[in-house]
Amino acid sequence: MRISFLVVLLAGAVFYTYIAYTDLSFVTRTGRLGPGFFPRIVGSGIIVMTLWTILEEMRKQRPPESNSQQWRDVALLISLALGYAVLLRLFGGFVATVIFLGVTLSLLNRGRTLNNVLVAILLPIGIYALLDKALNASMPPALFDFIPI
Amino acid sequence: MDIFADLMMGLSIAITPINIVYLLFGALVGMIVGVIPGFGPAAGLAILLPVTFGMDPVGAIMMLAAIYYGAMYGGTITSILLNTPGESATVASTFDGFPLAKKGRAGPALVMQAAASFVGGTVGVVLITILAPMFSQVSRSFGPPEYFLLAMMGMLTLIVMIGTNWKLGVISALIGFALGTVGVDLETGQGRYTFGSAELIGGIYFIPIAIGLFGLGELFYAFHTGLHKTGTGGIVQYDKEERFWPTTHDWVSTRWTMVRCSILGFVVGVIPGAGATIASLMAYSTERSFSKTPEKFGTGEMAGLVAPETANNAASSGAMIPLLTLGIPGSAATAVLLAAFLLWGLRPGPLFMSQNPELAWGLIASMYLGNMALLAISIFAIPVFVQLIKIPYRILGPIVLVICALGTFSVHASFIETYIMFAAGIAGFFMRLYNFSPAALVLALVLGPLAEEALRQTLTISRGSFMIFVERTPSLWIIGVTLALVVVLPLMKRLGGGAQEAEKSGS
Numbered sequence A: 001m002r003i004s005f006l007v008v009l010l011a012g013a014v015f016y017t018y019i020a021y022t023d024l025s026f027v028t029r030t031g032r033l034g035p036g037f038f039p040r041i042v043g044s045g046i047i048v049m050t051l052w053t054i055l056e057e058m059r060k061q062r063p064p065e066s067n068s069q070q071w072r073d074v075a076l077l078i079s080l081a082l083g084y085a086v087l088l089r090l091f092g093g094f095v096a097t098v099i100f101l102g103v104t105l106s107l108l109n110r111g112r113t114l115n116n117v118l119v120a121i122l123l124p125i126g127i128y129a130l131l132d133k134a135l136n137a138s139m140p141p142a143l144f145d146f147i148p149i
Numbered sequence B: 001m002d003i004f005a006d007l008m009m010g011l012s013i014a015i016t017p018i019n020i021v022y023l024l025f026g027a028l029v030g031m032i033v034g035v036i037p038g039f040g041p042a043a044g045l046a047i048l049l050p051v052t053f054g055m056d057p058v059g060a061i062m063m064l065a066a067i068y069y070g071a072m073y074g075g076t077i078t079s080i081l082l083n084t085p086g087e088s089a090t091v092a093s094t095f096d097g098f099p100l101a102k103k104g105r106a107g108p109a110l111v112m113q114a115a116a117s118f119v120g121g122t123v124g125v126v127l128i129t130i131l132a133p134m135f136s137q138v139s140r141s142f143g144p145p146e147y148f149l150l151a152m153m154g155m156l157t158l159i160v161m162i163g164t165n166w167k168l169g170v171i172s173a174l175i176g177f178a179l180g181t182v183g184v185d186l187e188t189g190q191g192r193y194t195f196g197s198a199e200l201i202g203g204i205y206f207i208p209i210a211i212g213l214f215g216l217g218e219l220f221y222a223f224h225t226g227l228h229k230t231g232t233g234g235i236v237q238y239d240k241e242e243r244f245w246p247t248t249h250d251w252v253s254t255r256w257t258m259v260r261c262s263i264l265g266f267v268v269g270v271i272p273g274a275g276a277t278i279a280s281l282m283a284y285s286t287e288r289s290f291s292k293t294p295e296k297f298g299t300g301e302m303a304g305l306v307a308p309e310t311a312n313n314a315a316s317s318g319a320m321i322p323l324l325t326l327g328i329p330g331s332a333a334t335a336v337l338l339a340a341f342l343l344w345g346l347r348p349g350p351l352f353m354s355q356n357p358e359l360a361w362g363l364i365a366s367m368y369l370g371n372m373a374l375l376a377i378s379i380f381a382i383p384v385f386v387q388l389i390k391i392p393y394r395i396l397g398p399i400v401l402v403i404c405a406l407g408t409f410s411v412h413a414s415f416i417e418t419y420i421m422f423a424a425g426i427a428g429f430f431m432r433l434y435n436f437s438p439a440a441l442v443l444a445l446v447l448g449p450l451a452e453e454a455l456r457q458t459l460t461i462s463r464g465s466f467m468i469f470v471e472r473t474p475s476l477w478i479i480g481v482t483l484a485l486v487v488v489l490p491l492m493k494r495l496g497g498g499a500q501e502a503e504k505s506g507s
Helices: A001-020 A037-059 A069-110 A115-136 B001-013 B017-035 B041-052 B058-083 B088-139 B143-178 B206-224 B247-253 B254-272 B273-291 B301-320 B320-326 B332-343 B358-380 B382-390 B393-412 B415-433 B438-459 B473-506
Strands: none
Touching: A001 A037, A001 B001, A001 B017, A001 B058, A001 B143, A037 B143, A037 B332, A037 B438, A069 B206, A069 B358, A115 B393, B001 B017, B001 B058, B001 B088, B001 B206, B001 B358, B001 B438, B017 B041, B017 B058, B017 B358, B041 B058, B041 B206, B041 B332, B041 B393, B041 B415, B058 B088, B058 B301, B058 B332, B058 B358, B058 B382, B088 B254, B088 B273, B088 B301, B088 B320, B088 B358, B143 B320, B143 B473, B206 B332, B206 B393, B206 B438, B247 B254, B247 B273, B247 B301, B254 B273, B254 B301, B254 B320, B273 B473, B320 B358, B358 B382, B393 B415, B415 B438
C-alpha cells in the first residue's frame, strides 16, 4: 500500500512537472524569472525524491500490513464522509448532517438508538444556530430545498 | 519603560467585557480540543477559525491565541488519566504523569500540570514582551534575500527534526510548495494550474488543507488505530482519592524545574521547526540529568511531569516570536494562526508591532490573562474534561467530521473548498499512516508563495546572481544560524529521544 501511495504521488508529480515545463515559461520576455521557474524546481524535486523513496521501498522486505478489520472501519468512515460531501450539495447543511449522523452513528454505535437519534438531530440544530444565526456564517445551501433552513 | 507603557496600553485594550468573554471561551474550547486524542493546537485552530467570524479583529485574534495555548494545556489531562497523550507535545507528560495517577496521586498531578503550564506560559509571555520588540527592530533591516533564507530555515529545521524519515518530510514540504503555486502568478498575471476554474484563480486556500490534514486526517487515522473501539475503562478515577491538592514538597521540589524548563522551552520554541514536542522531551531529559534521584523518573516523579509541561507551554509562547516579528510561522499551529491574521487583513512582520500596536500589545496582554484563566479552568473544570474523555470516540468522530465540513464551508461559502478539505483529509490519513509530515506540508503551503516571491525579487535585484546571499550581512547571519541549527538540532533531538528510549526501557 505504501508503494501504491508513492506511485500515485509520482504520477501527480509527473503531471505537475509536465505542465511546469510545457505551459509555464522559465523567464519572462523582459528577462525576469517567469511563472515556471519555481514549479519546475519543485516538480523535479518531488519526482527525484519520490523515485528515490520508491526504490528504497522496493529493496526493503516489509511484513504484511495491519489487519483487514482496521481497514474496514476506516474505509467505512471515508465512504460515509464522501457520501456526506455529496449529500451536502444535494440537501444542504442541515438535512445532510442529520442523515449523515443518523446513518454513521447507527453503524458505529449500534444498539443505542435513542442516543444516536438525539445526537443526529440536536447537533445539527446547535451548529445551525451557531453558524447561521449567531455568527451569520453560511451553511451549505441545498439543490433540492425541502426544508427552509 | 516603553515596553511597560505598551503593555499597559495592551491591557487596556484586552480588558473589556466582550474580549474577556472571547478569551475565556477560546481557552475553554482550546482545552476541550486538546483533550481529544490526536487533536492538538493546529487542528483546534483550523477547525474553530470560522467561529471567530463576525468578531472584531482584536477579539478574534485573542480568542484564537487562547485556543492555541488552551489546547496545549488540555492535551495533558488524557496523558495523566488515560496514558494517552492528547498530542505529540504531551507524550513526555505520560512518562511520570500516568505513574503518578496509578499511585493514587492523579489529583496532585493534574493540579501540578496546570501550575507548570501556567508558569511555562507566563514566563514565555514575559519573554515575548521583552524580546518581541527587539526582534522587530533587528528584522527591519531584512530584505527579500533574508526572507527567502528565513523561509528556508523554517523548512530545513523542521525536516532535520523529522530525522530518519527526512526524505518523506522533504516530499511533504515539496507538495506544500507545489500546492502554493496554484493560482495567478502575481508578477506576470499568468494562471498556473487553475485548469479554467474561477475558484482556483486565487490559489488553493490554506484553511481547507489545514482542516483536512489535521482534523479529518487525524480522525481517519484514529479509526485506523482502533481508537473508536477502546472503552473508557482505563481512566484513573481521581475523584476517589483522599488528597486532591499537591503537597508542599511537590511545590518546593519542582520550583527550579519550572524556572529551568520555562527558559529552555521558550528558546526551543523560538527556533522555527523545533517546537513544543522537542522542547518537552528535552526538558524531561535535562531535568533527569539535574535530578539527584534520576532512577525515580518514570515511576511517578513530580519533576518528571512538571518539566515537560512547563517546557511545552513556554515553547508555544516562544513560537509566537518569529510569527509576530518576521511573519514566519515556525510550526503548523502558528501557520494556522498566520492564516487567521491574514484573514483579518493583518500581515505579521517587522512592522507589525509598530503599525498595529493596539492589536499586537492587546494580543500579548491577553496572553497574560489567558494563562491565568487557563490555570483556573484547568483546575476547577477537570471534572468536565473527564466527562468529555468518557464520550466514546465512535460518537465523537462523526461529530468532529461534521464540524470540519461545515466549518470549512462557512469560511468562504465554497463547495470546492469543502471538497478540497475532504480530499486533504484522505491524503492526510495516508500521509500519517506512511510517516509523511502533514506539518511540513502545511508550513510549506504558507511559506511557499512567500519564498517564491522573495527568491524572484532577490534574483531580480542581483540580476540572477546567487552571490547576493553571501554579500549581505543579515543574510550571512541567517545562513550561519541555519547551519548551526542543522548541526545542533539533531543533537537536541537525540537528547530528547534519549529520554523517550530510557522511559520505554524503564517501563
